Amino acid sequence: MLIGEVARRSGVSPRMLRHYEALGLVRPTGRTVGGYREYSAEDVRRIFHVESLRSLGLSLKQIGRALEDPGFSPSALVGDLVRRTEERPERERELLGLLRAVDASAPAGWPDVLRIVALMQGLDSSSAARRQQAVLARPEGAPVPAELLAGAVLTESDPHVAGALRWALARSGGDAVASLAAGLRSADVDIRRRAVLAIAEMPEAPGATAALADVLGDPDPTVRGHAALALGRCGETAAVPALVGMVVEGDHDVEAAETLGLLSRDPECADRVLTALAGRLASPTADPATRIRLTQALVELPGTPVREILRRLTHDDDRAVALVASAFLTTLAERSADDEDEDEDEDDGTS
Template identity: 80%
Template sequence: MLIGDVARRSGVSTRMLRHYDALGLVRPTGRTVGGYREYSADDVRRIFHVESLRSLGLSLKQIERALQDPAFTPSALVGDLIRWTEDRLERERELLERLRAVDASAPAGWQDVLRVVALLRGLDSASAARRQQAVLTQPEGVPVPVEVLAGAVLAESDPHVAGALRWALARSGSDGVAALAAGVHARDAGVRRRAVLAVTAMSEAPGATALLTDALGDPDPTVRGHAALALGRRGVTATVPALVGMVVEGSHDVDAAEVLGTLSRDPRCADRITAALTDELAAPTADSATRIRLTQALVELPGTTAREVLRRLAHDDDPAVALVASAFLTVLDERSPRDRGDEDA
């Protein structure tokens, strides 16, 4: 079969068939008396084999390897194709995200586009210092795509870069809170921690309270803690169980105790907090260190009820707890006359 006939029947151009011949991929078995290429039935089958592999995305060099290497198995070929396709899709996904980020910034001109591209490249740097610089060197008053900042916040592990990103995101306004919503509900606990920490920096923005309230029920104690501290400082009494739990666990217990003290200024909440701390003190699972932290938390509470509990603890069977309670009672008794003097003045 001459080259023209093969081209018509296979759909492969004569130019490509000559290229295959030059590369050694498909060489015609014979030649006519006039020197024209003459393809056998096996040659035509090989052409279809090559075209099939090309349709899968293989390069001509990869096809040559597949056809010539006896050890090259179909499973290895499929495995390579899967990896190449995954890499290509990942590169295209990254390109799509970059394009969306540029589009979200509503660029008015090429300078805006170049600025966003420079930010994206800076955030992709392997150097934490360069990532931080990319955030902090953005011109004042020039909007930064919220989606870009939110995505970077959720992915950033370096604490200094993360702090700069949270600062930049907080300046973006309420849109930043909405952009973090997916992170607050992510499967990965690390992502949820970074998301909630960023939301706490914008706790006054619309939507922040709802996200932080959702985070109070998070299975991760760090996520719950960030949310409880932020909401507690805003006077949300639903945080009391989580804050008491932080004192028991020793996780940011000093901060938690201070917030409990602030919430206790509301008489309707004071007795509830005192009762919760007292219950934990009496829990059979509470060891000495836990009971000392609970005792210290009681010191932050105003009113006589907490003082009475401290007086009982000054005679506790645990010498360490009794010593701490006695020391705090002495400090409180010395402080009281001054407080009364300030009130009289």
Template identity: 75%
Template structure:
């Protein structure tokens, strides 16, 4: 079969068939009297094998080795192809993300594009100092792609860089919440923790943030639940009082929890509820001095002299350390009352 007929039937151009011949990849078995290439049935089968292997992404050199080198095992070659393809796709995903970030920042000129590119390159650095610098040196009037910042927050393990990213994200006006909300549902507990901390710092400025934090109260991870409870408590949500009191009892972020309980107690109705919860915990932990001291510390945080009577009772506690701490707190409340003119 002559080259023109082979090209028509195989779909491989005559020019490519000549290239295969020049490389020694598919050499026609014979030649006509006039010197034209003449392909046998076996030659045509080899052409189809070449095209099949090329469809897998092999180079012509790799195709030749696969067909002619007995040491080239299919499993090894296919394994290499999978690895190379995954690396290529990862590079293309990174490029796509970069292009989307530039598009989202809506730059008006090429300097604006370059600022975003510089930020992306800085955030991909292996140096924490370089990543932090990339965030902190962004111009205030320049486009800041919030989705990129949010994605970086979820991935950032260095606390200093993470703080800079959250600051920049908050400065972006509450944007990026969709990415953070997705992070709050991640299977990776570290990602969920970073997401909730970032959402908490956005506060009520980001529409929908409160709903994400409320959902986080049911998270299986205690750290996530505590961050959510503290954030919601700072927003004035009284339904988190039991969680905050539990944090005081457990000694998990107990100082922050006590401060939030103190702020919530500015509402007289809520103050009674908090006081009752703390008193119940004191009754449940009669022999645990450490718990009773933490509860005393929470009582002294309550507005006005709300916890004064309970602290006076604790000043007579059988545990001398508890009694001394409570007695000191009674003195603090007495001074507070004198300053307020309520003594």
């Protein structure tokens, strides 16, 4: 068969057949009287063998060895091809992530593209210092996709780099909360902690309140705590049970008590907080240390009812609780007297 017919039957172009011949992979057996290449049936079979090995990912050099060297074992080569093929999807996913990040930044020109690529390369560094520098060194006002920063936040273990990433994410101008939402649902508790901490630092972002409220029932106390403190500081009363639980458990109980005091500035919420704390104080299962923390939390609340509870506690059967209540009652009385003196001074100054 002449080269044109071989090309039609094999699907290999005449140009590639000539390339195979130049490499010594498939040489036509003969020539016609006019000097044209003439392929035998065996030559055609060898062409199909070459194409079959190419389909496995072998290079033309490797194919030549496989066809010519009887001692050339396929096991090691095929095993290497398997590993390379397994790695390819991961490389393609990385490339896809890079392309999406560049596209999301809406680059105005190639300098913007190069800046995003440099940022991603910096974030991928094994050096925490370099990762932090990559975040902080970006030009002021330069757009960075929130999705890119959120992904880095969820995987970053170094606290300094994580802080820089959260700072940059809060200022990215994108839908940061939506980009972090998947992290809140992760089975990995460390990822959930990173996600909730990032959202807690941007409580006014769209969707932040709802996202934080959704994790108030998270099984991890750290996740619950970050969400409750952030919501409480924003005046969200849904955080009250979790904050009271933090006081009971002794988990950042001082911060939780201060936040309950902040919420209690709203008269409608004050009764709810007071009832919750008093109920836990009266619980028969509360140990002395827990009751002392609850007593300390009461001091953060305004109003006469708090003093009445403290007066009752000064006669508590547990001497430690009684002493703490007595000390706080004295503190509140002194604080009240100071406030009255300040009011009188102000009145004297304006009379």
